[in-house]
Amino acid sequence: xxxxxxxxxxxxxxxxxxxxxxxxxxxxxxxxxxxxxxxxxxxxxxxxxxxxxxxxxxxxxxxxxxxxxxxxxxxxxxxxxxxxxxxxxxxxxxxxxxxxxxxxxxxxxxxxxxxxxxxxxxxxxxxxxxxxxxxxxxxxxxxxxxxxxxxxxxxxxxxxxxxxxxxxxxxxxxxxxxxxxxxxxx
DNA sequence: GGAACGATTGCT
DNA sequence: GCAATCGTTCCC
Numbered sequence: 001x002x003x004x005x006x007x008x009x010x011x012x013x014x015x016x017x018x019x020x021x022x023x024x025x026x027x028x029x030x031x032x033x034x035x036x037x038x039x040x041x042x043x044x045x046x047x048x049x050x051x052x053x054x055x056x057x058x059x060x061x062x063x064x065x066x067x068x069x070x071x072x073x074x075x076x077x078x079x080x081x082x083x084x085x086x087x088x089x090x091x092x093x094x095x096x097x098x099x100x101x102x103x104x105x106x107x108x109x110x111x112x113x114x115x116x117x118x119x120x121x122x123x124x125x126x127x128x129x130x131x132x133x134x135x136x137x138x139x140x141x142x143x144x145x146x147x148x149x150x151x152x153x154x155x156x157x158x159x160x161x162x163x164x165x166x167x168x169x170x171x172x173x174x175x176x177x178x179x180x181x182x183x184x185x186x
Numbered sequence: 187g188g189a190a191c192g193a194t195t196g197c198t
Numbered sequence: 199g200c201a202a203t204c205g206t207t208c209c210c
Contacts, residue, residue: 045193046191047193055193056193056206059206059207059208062206062207064207078193078205078206079205079206080194081192081194081195081202081204082197082202082203082204082205083195083202083203083204084194086193086194088193103193105203117194118193118194119194119195120194120195121188150208159193159196160193161192161193161194162193164192
């Protein structure tokens with residue numbers, strides 16, 4: 001069971017790949033009208049800022065990406081293909097537009113719908129555009145730290161759906177818990 | 187103003 | 199393999 005309470009902002013104010021690793025096994029917690037939904041993060045992807053051609057921030061500062069360019073510890077949520085939402089956590093110092101995409105959860109509490117894949121994750125957790133820019137240092141929507149006593153192995157693979165991004169497409173920036181049944185794909 | 191496209195998903 | 203579906207980006 002997760003120990004309740006958000007990780008401190010300093011957790012997000014670090015190298016993005018380190019944050020991505022430490023998010024694996026952590027708990028995403030969202031209070032939806034009194035129902036507290038909890039999932040264990042089992043798959044993530046790192047997006048490394050303006051130089052990363054797969055990252056939204058590679059287009060520079062726009063109305064959509066302003067959250068990415070802001071301080072760490074905030075949610076960046078966007079609409080994809082007109083019908084799903086994707087949630088990221090903003091990392092690194094303000095102006096360094098890095099983030100980690102949450103791709104799959106293992107259900108822990110009150111997760112009735114499938115949450116493997118970024119679109120399904122947001123649907124199951126009740127996350128939508130209202131949560132764009134949400135401060136994750138808040139009691140109703142946050143990430144709680146993983147249990148350090150539980151050992152796990154991390155697998156690194158190329159990211160999903162970014163074939164257009166040149167050399168960035170092949171970089172092993174997708175991370176998941178080895179052997180976990182809730183990862184979105186092999 | 188408008189065309190092209192996307193960090194997805196599910197159905198054929 | 200391909201359609202659904204719409205906001206963002208970029209070009210005219």
